[in-house]
Amino acid sequence: MPTPAVIATWPFGQIAVRAALPVVQKGRPALDAAIAGAQAVEDDGTTHSVGFGGLANSIGNVSLDACVMEGRTLGCGAVAGVENVRHVASLARRVMERTPHLFLVGEGARLFAVQQGFPLESLNTPESVTAWYKRRPRPKPERPAPRGTAQLRAHPLSHDTVTVLALDQKGSLGGACTTSGLAHKLPGRVGDSPIIGAGLYVDDTAGAAGATGVGEEIIRIGGSFFVVEQMRAGRTPQEACENAVRRVNALAVRRGVHPAQVAFLALDVKGRVGAACTTDTNFQYATNKGEKVELNKAREIGVETR
Ligand code: SD4
Numbered sequence: 001m002p003t004p005a006v007i008a009t010w011p012f013g014q015i016a017v018r019a020a021l022p023v024v025q026k027g028r029p030a031l032d033a034a035i036a037g038a039q040a041v042e043d044d045g046t047t048h049s050v051g052f053g054g055l056a057n058s059i060g061n062v063s064l065d066a067c068v069m070e071g072r073t074l075g076c077g078a079v080a081g082v083e084n085v086r087h088v089a090s091l092a093r094r095v096m097e098r099t100p101h102l103f104l105v106g107e108g109a110r111l112f113a114v115q116q117g118f119p120l121e122s123l124n125t126p127e128s129v130t131a132w133y134k135r136r137p138r139p140k141p142e143r144p145a146p147r148g149t150a151q152l153r154a155h156p157l158s159h160d161t162v163t164v165l166a167l168d169q170k171g172s173l174g175g176a177c178t179t180s181g182l183a184h185k186l187p188g189r190v191g192d193s194p195i196i197g198a199g200l201y202v203d204d205t206a207g208a209a210g211a212t213g214v215g216e217e218i219i220r221i222g223g224s225f226f227v228v229e230q231m232r233a234g235r236t237p238q239e240a241c242e243n244a245v246r247r248v249n250a251l252a253v254r255r256g257v258h259p260a261q262v263a264f265l266a267l268d269v270k271g272r273v274g275a276a277c278t279t280d281t282n283f284q285y286a287t288n289k290g291e292k293v294e295l296n297k298a299r300e301i302g303v304e305t306r
Contacts, residue, residue, distance in 0.1 A: 002171040005271040006288050008037055008164040009212045009263070012050070013286035015040050016164045017293045023166075030166040030174030031070040031093070037164035038066070038089035038176035045125050049160040052086045053125040054180025056132040057187050062123035062180050064088040065194040067103075068096060071173035071204035077102060078194040079109040084120040089178040091118060092194070103194070123180075136184065161193050163200060163210030165267040173208040173269060175200045181215065191215025197225035204269060206232035209240070213262035213281060221247050227266050237266035237274030238299075245276045245301040253303060263298055276301055 004024035008016035020037030024030060042051025049055050054062045066088035067078035077096025080103070082088050094116050095104050104112055114120065161179035168174070177200040179193040192198035192215035199215070201224035202208040209227035211218045218224075223244055230240035241264040252259040263277035265285050275298035277283035283298040 001169050002167060002269065003271055004033075004169055005167040005267060005273070006033060006037065006164065007265055007267050007273045007275075008286050009162055009210065009265060009283075010160050011284055011286070011295055012041050012044065012160075013162060013164070014293050014295060015044055016162055017286045017288055020164055020166050021288050021293070024168045027169050029070070029170075030168040030172050031068060031176075032174070033166040033168065034164040034174045034176040035068060035089050035093060037166070038162055038178045039087055041162040042086055042089065042178055045127075049180055050162050050178055051088070051180070052123050053128045054123055055183035056124065056128055056180075057189070058136075058184045059187055060124075060129070060132050060136075061187070062128065063185075063187070064123070064178065065181055065190060066092045066176070066178040067194045067196055067200050068092045068176045069174070069196060069200055069202040071202040071208060074203060076196050078196060079104050080190045080194040081106040081188060082109045082113070084123065085110060085113045085118050086121060086123060087118060089176040091116070092176075102196070105190070132183075161199065161212045163193075163212060163265065165202070165208040165210055165265065167267055167269065167271055171269050172204055173202050173267065175202045175208050175210055177210055192218035192223060195219060197222050199224060201225045201228045203228055203232075207237060207240070207266055207268040209264060209266040211262065211264050212283070213277070214260035217248055217251075217260040217262050221251060223262070223264060227264050231266065231268055237268050237272050238276070239274070241266050241274040241276035242299065242301055245278055246304070248278060249301065249303045259303060265298070275299070
């Protein structure tokens with residue numbers, strides 16, 4: 001019987017691992033565990049980039065993105081641009097289980113949430129409003145970047161997603177990804193987090209992967225799908241994550257920009273984990289060693305010069 005394992009992004013991933021691990025240890029499916037982990041962070045008002053108390057967009061609204069996926073049947077669901085609903089990972093699961101669709105956005109996703117009995121509430125906290133006000137976007141004269149090379153250089157404290165990957169006792173993988181996205185994003189902006197194949201991808205026949213960081217750069221390379229396909233081709237989860245970061249770096253060189261802050265994490269059906277990030281990302285991830293929850297620093301991969 002495979003030993004259950006959980007891995008989650010950033011130091012607040014420890015909250016997720018602590019909530020998810022008992023679920024798989026009780027013999028429940030990996031997807032249940034991943035969503036329980038994601039929800040624990042969505043509920044945590046001191047985590048300023050996920051769920052309740054998340055980072056506000058440019059007009060001060062908290063707008064959430066999430067997706068879930070399970071590795072046995074490739075069942076998946078996603079929501080994006082959702083306001084006033086806290087448990088968006090769970091909402092993404094309802095999309096997967098109760099609609100013929102895969103992805104709902106904006107007002108449609110919110111109406112579906114109401115229909116499914118999710119409470120509507122303000123997701124702003126006094127801290128999130130103050131943080132938005134202090135660093136709200138103000139117009140400043142800027143020389144426009146050459147067409148197609150505009151690159152987001154996010155402030156280290158202005159983003160962070162929780163992505164949770166779990167392996168259950170049946171040897172099946174599940175994942176959940178939930179975020180308020182980049183701080184001060186344009187209303188309507190969607191990052192990688194709710195996009196299957198970008199922020200998350202899970203396939204029992206290859207492995208599970210998730211991402212965090214500047215979503216535009218993760219989407220551009222099909223990040224999580226890329227990591228999973230690397231594992232399918234025989235790379236370990238660690239090698240697969242490193243190769244995805246190399247691809248982000250190589251593309252930045254091609255486009256003549258500095259690589260954005262991007263990180264990947266992965267888990268395979270043997271319970272092996274991997275994580276890597278671009279330089280200056282300072283990416284940490286939480287995972288379990290038996291019963292213990294550990295916080296680890298991911299390997300940074302710099303631009304290769306030759
Ligand atoms: C996004 N990837 O919306 C998310 C933000 C994030 O660490 O994960 N930041 O682009």
